[in-house]
Amino acid sequence: MAKKAKTSSSVKPGSPIPPTDKKQESLATHTVSDDQEFMTTDHGVRINDDQNSLKAGERGGTLLEDFILREKITHFDHERIPERIVHARGSAAHGFFQVYEPMAKYTKAGFLQDPSVKTPVFVRFSTVAGSRGSTDLARDVRGFAVKFYTEEGNFDLVGNNMPVFFIQDAMKFPDLIHAVKPEPDNEMPQAASAHDTFWDFISLMPESTHMIMWAMSDRAIPRSYRMMEGFGVHTFRFINAQGKSCFVKFHWKPLLGVHAVAWDEATIISGKDPDFHRRDLWEAIEAGQFPEWEFGVQIVREEDEHKYEFDLLDPTKIIPEELVPVQRIGKLTLNRNPDNFFAETEQVAFHVGNIVPGIDFTNDPLMQGRLFSYTDTQLIRLGGPNFHEIPINRPINEVHNNQRDGFMRQTINKGKTSYSPNSLGGGCPYQAKMAEGGFTSHAERIDAKKVRGRSRSFFDHFSQATLFYNSQSPAEQQHIINALRFELGKVTVEAIRKRMVGILTQVDKNLAAKVAEGLGFPVPKGPELPMNHSVPADGNQKNFEPIKVKSSIAVSKALSMANTVKDNIRSRKIAVLAADGVSAKSLDTLLKGLKAEGATPEIIAPHGGQIQTDQGTAVPVDKSLLTTASVFYDAVYIPGGGASVKALCTEADAVHFLDQAYKHCKAIAAEHDALPLLDLTRFAGKTDEGVLIGKDTRKLLQSFVAAVAQHRVWDRETERKVPA
Ligand code: HDE
Numbered sequence: 001m002a003k004k005a006k007t008s009s010s011v012k013p014g015s016p017i018p019p020t021d022k023k024q025e026s027l028a029t030h031t032v033s034d035d036q037e038f039m040t041t042d043h044g045v046r047i048n049d050d051q052n053s054l055k056a057g058e059r060g061g062t063l064l065e066d067f068i069l070r071e072k073i074t075h076f077d078h079e080r081i082p083e084r085i086v087h088a089r090g091s092a093a094h095g096f097f098q099v100y101e102p103m104a105k106y107t108k109a110g111f112l113q114d115p116s117v118k119t120p121v122f123v124r125f126s127t128v129a130g131s132r133g134s135t136d137l138a139r140d141v142r143g144f145a146v147k148f149y150t151e152e153g154n155f156d157l158v159g160n161n162m163p164v165f166f167i168q169d170a171m172k173f174p175d176l177i178h179a180v181k182p183e184p185d186n187e188m189p190q191a192a193s194a195h196d197t198f199w200d201f202i203s204l205m206p207e208s209t210h211m212i213m214w215a216m217s218d219r220a221i222p223r224s225y226r227m228m229e230g231f232g233v234h235t236f237r238f239i240n241a242q243g244k245s246c247f248v249k250f251h252w253k254p255l256l257g258v259h260a261v262a263w264d265e266a267t268i269i270s271g272k273d274p275d276f277h278r279r280d281l282w283e284a285i286e287a288g289q290f291p292e293w294e295f296g297v298q299i300v301r302e303e304d305e306h307k308y309e310f311d312l313l314d315p316t317k318i319i320p321e322e323l324v325p326v327q328r329i330g331k332l333t334l335n336r337n338p339d340n341f342f343a344e345t346e347q348v349a350f351h352v353g354n355i356v357p358g359i360d361f362t363n364d365p366l367m368q369g370r371l372f373s374y375t376d377t378q379l380i381r382l383g384g385p386n387f388h389e390i391p392i393n394r395p396i397n398e399v400h401n402n403q404r405d406g407f408m409r410q411t412i413n414k415g416k417t418s419y420s421p422n423s424l425g426g427g428c429p430y431q432a433k434m435a436e437g438g439f440t441s442h443a444e445r446i447d448a449k450k451v452r453g454r455s456r457s458f459f460d461h462f463s464q465a466t467l468f469y470n471s472q473s474p475a476e477q478q479h480i481i482n483a484l485r486f487e488l489g490k491v492t493v494e495a496i497r498k499r500m501v502g503i504l505t506q507v508d509k510n511l512a513a514k515v516a517e518g519l520g521f522p523v524p525k526g527p528e529l530p531m532n533h534s535v536p537a538d539g540n541q542k543n544f545e546p547i548k549v550k551s552s553i554a555v556s557k558a559l560s561m562a563n564t565v566k567d568n569i570r571s572r573k574i575a576v577l578a579a580d581g582v583s584a585k586s587l588d589t590l591l592k593g594l595k596a597e598g599a600t601p602e603i604i605a606p607h608g609g610q611i612q613t614d615q616g617t618a619v620p621v622d623k624s625l626l627t628t629a630s631v632f633y634d635a636v637y638i639p640g641g642g643a644s645v646k647a648l649c650t651e652a653d654a655v656h657f658l659d660q661a662y663k664h665c666k667a668i669a670a671e672h673d674a675l676p677l678l679d680l681t682r683f684a685g686k687t688d689e690g691v692l693i694g695k696d697t698r699k700l701l702q703s704f705v706a707a708v709a710q711h712r713v714w715d716r717e718t719e720r721k722v723p724a
Pocket residue numbers: 084085086087090124125126142143144145158159160165169170171173231232233234348349350366367369370373374375377378
């Protein structure tokens with residue numbers, strides 16, 4: 001095929017960055033779609049030989065003159081940029097947001113008015129503690145950061161999958177992160193909180209207790225990014241066109257429900273596929289199974305600011321949904337994978353301070369510190385003040401101001417003026433009046449002394465930790481106990497373990513007793529140390545002791561994942577164990593049935609390639625027993641076909657596959673022919689609502705689908721029949 005050179009007609013020499021009025025287009029400007037293009041150097045010279053360096057003779061030394069080699073290697077040497085200090089490990093996707101109804105009553109934000117407007121978004125999910133190459137399934141908080149490219153500028157909702165945080169004041173953030181990151185002497189452990197320094201810090205920080213309950217719950221080991229809730233954490237403000245403000249908490253509610261894996265499963269996945277969540281998100285989007293979340297708001301009138309037993313400015317507190325219901329006001333859909341991980345996912349720069357008219361901050365002291373941090377971190381990470389010009393960070397509306405120059409400036413500003421006021425530039429750019437969309441801060445009345453301090457209304461550290469624990473199902477409570485036993489079991493200093501269990505006594509006596517039992521010491525009577533070690537200015541420690549508040553509700557249903565959406569199996573991965581001789585009829589009914597439910601079945605066989613059905617037809621194998629494992633699936637089905645089952649019976653890996661699926665509480669369905677295979681497992685002869693046996697594929701499939709929708713049969717764990 002004749003090669004043609006790419007003409008430069010579309011790119012004028014020295015032309016500025018591409019137009020930004022259409023986000024989709026501008027994001028794709030660097031895609032090289034024409035594979036007939038000639039290879040060139042970074043400066044446009046066509047390359048004749050990309051295989052060999054320039055040498056003094058074929059067996060001679062390489063010449064310094066080789067500008068092509070030097071350019072290529074220099075670029076390579078500089079390919080890495082500093083990873084994020086937190087949330088280094090992440091994956092992202094493009095999508096759009098649509099509001100259901102105009103929200104003008106509460107906010108003038110343009111993207112929350114017109115249901116027909118699709119606001120482009122870019123969403124990055126992440127873990128917090130691990131470095132960029134660490135496993136997705138670390139026990140950790142997940143970041144849930146959404147960049148809305150609105151017509152009025154970018155709004156970044158930089159949240160997490162848990163609604164509270166470890167600390168109340170930004171001053172403690174570096175300490176928290178130093179404590180959780182690998183220890184400084186030996187750089188261990190990677191992406192794990194189960195070590196001395198983390199628990200040393202936490203056991204001295206009673207304000208972290210509520211967050212610890214969340215972080216030790218199954219929320220910290222999600223089944224998928226697509227099955228996580230998201231929270232803005234802080235209380236924000238909405239401002240309407242009349243300038244009236246109300247408080248608002250932001251939520252993301254996944255339409256697939258909130259689901260987790262088992263801890264043992266998480267550790268196995270971490271070894272077998274550290275990219276598990278990244279792959280899951282990518283594959284779902286490629287398969288057209290677009291993840292969706294409803295956007296929720298809890299609205300509190302300004303006059304109700306002090307109505308609750310907790311302070312709305314305290315980021316270690318939720319507003320229970322029973323007190324203020326979550327109104328679902330719109331939907332987020334992720335429908336496009338990034339073209340280039342580095343250009344988009346790695347270079348995206350979120351900032352809590354990116355807000356639009358109609359949204360404003362509160363004085364939450366954690367949020368206030370974040371307002372400083374995010375720009376500062378991008379300066380070092382992205383190398384200068386022009387990171388907003390990187391395509392993924394550009395707003396869709398035009399940018400006009402007098403900021404100039406700096407490393408990697410892309411915009412070629414024209415004219416003589418870069419100051420305001422000016423007359424030489426015709427006064428441009430102009431300030432926008434409020435009615436013209438100019439941002440004005442909410443004129444909050446402030447009358448206070450300048451202090452380094454904390455409000456006493458922040459001093460209740462335990463009542464919502466107890467509320468969370470009491471709201472969990474028995475299985476979830478057991479998982480919290482197990483997690484604490486595991487984490488504290490890895491702590492080498494006994495004093496830290498005891499101090500932490502002392503704190504747990506303030507949450508729930510039974511919880512503390514069970515954790516202590518697992519660790520092998522008697523439960524301490526109560527917290528051991530003065531509960532707050534900061535020194536009050538007046539020296540009176542009493543003023544800093546936690547206060548006890550009784551929560552106005554005892555249980556909140558919304559806090560338990562057991563009460564989540566369980567009515568569908570869309571996008572669930574189903575392992576179909578089969579070998580040569582599988583029943584063509586049952587396989588066909590099964591695959592059609594599962595696909596009709598929106599699930600993703602995969603045929604797993606003793607070998608790759610194809611298997612032959614009992615009718616002699618060939619069926620492609622998706623994975624061999626060697627290349628996959630039960631931890632990658634939500635459930636297992638064994639179709640009929642005597643020869644197929646007989647072959648599987650000789651495969652130890654097939655039996656192990658089933659044992660592991662059982663251990664991790666997954667639904668397992670077997671057609672009658674498959675009983676000999678079940679007989680080889682450790683759960684032979686046992687049925688429960690998740691182990692289903694039947695003759696008729698259609699009927700069996702029906703009960704299987706219902707069981708998979710329940711996600712897990714956690715009750716199975718209490719029997720402990722299948723050893724680790
Ligand atoms: Fe962040 N956080 N954070 N954080 N955060 C960063 O910004 C910081 C906090 C969150 O996918 C950094 O660009 C401080 C709470 C997410 O790119 C950095 C404090 C919540 C992401 C930073 C907090 C978050 C970050 C590191 C306490 C949930 C990843 C790289 C005052 C509401 C965004 C970067 C992405 C990232 C600072 C606390 C969420 C260093 C100082 C609370 C999801 O600026």
